[in-house]
Amino acid sequence: MRDGTGDMQTPFLQQLVDTDIEVFVFLVNGVKLRGRLAAFDKFSLALQASTSTQTIFKSAVSTICDASAAPIRTSSAGDSSRKAEHLPSLLETSVQYRRRVRLQ
Incomplete structure (x- = not known):
């Protein structure tokens, strides 16, 4: 303050x-x-x-x-080239996440 x-x-x-x-x-x-x-x-x-x-x-x-x-990566060390597709990012709203998961 x-x-x-x-x-x-x-x-x-x-x-x-x-x-x-x-x-x-x-x-x-x-x-x-x-x-x-x-x-x-x-x-x-x-x-x-x-x-x-x-x-x-x-x-x-x-x-x-x-x-x-920088985006947060949730993949393990052995799988560093692949992004975690099912986890929401910090910048994605819950509505966008639900729509994306529903479309997959």
């Missing part, structure tokens, strides 16, 4: 704007957005994608994370 205000969002979001890294923004309805955080204010975020800028209300955001995070 800085200055006794308890505001954690401002320094975190400002760092994302300053570093200009690509992020995933997960919404509370399960939608995953990808882009660079261009700006923010008290109530909204401006997410710059390759073709457009989206304004997102903070109340609709569930999670923001770095898009360049």
